[in-house]
Amino acid sequence: GAGVSQSPRYKVTKRGQDVALRCDPISGHVSLYWYRQALGQGPEFLTYFNYEAQQDKSGLPNDRFSAERPEGSISTLTIQRTEQRDSAMYRCASSLGQSGPQHFGDGTRLSIL
């Protein structure tokens, strides 16, 4: 597509539920990144894929968070047993190569009640 697409745009769920956030990168982009952004702050790195391989997951806060990119294109970030502190904007970005500029989607606003 023309840009990075994330869905849903908004997700409201009760504490304890699992959520899955989807990212569809720009066609042909090799690298895909997940970030989390709190209000008034810059995004913080969560995890990164090169093709289908998860290269770095050092930013994932704990083992309730996981991500996959099974065919090297669309990626899913899953949060299990959600907690209120997981509420944030979750952003996905893709880049053509590993060192180039990253193109961001509009994000998924996650609210945990």
Place this chain on the structure above:
Amino acid sequence: SQQGEEDPQALSIQEGENATMNCSYKTSINNLQWYRQNSGRGLVHLILIRSNEREKHSGRLRVTLDTSKKSSSLLITASRAADTASYFCATVETGSARQLTFGSGTQLTVLP
């Protein structure tokens, strides 16, 4: 964690004036990038400067990089109301997996 600080946190200027934002970072970097974020939207890449470059221009944007001081500046000339946004610097640290480490941003308001 945040890589560094942007200065100022907020800046308000009149249309037509120049806006300068500064960014400091902590580690050795591969490159530094500037992004713009309009309210509620995604981040838009503005410009990338590599660690062996000192200055770069793109339209009304001028970026400088001083690796000895671990700092960068973004100058927007002849500002427009449409430039109103948050501006973030982000670094790719040497030896990292290419993820961006962002600063906390500068909120720029350009008054018509």
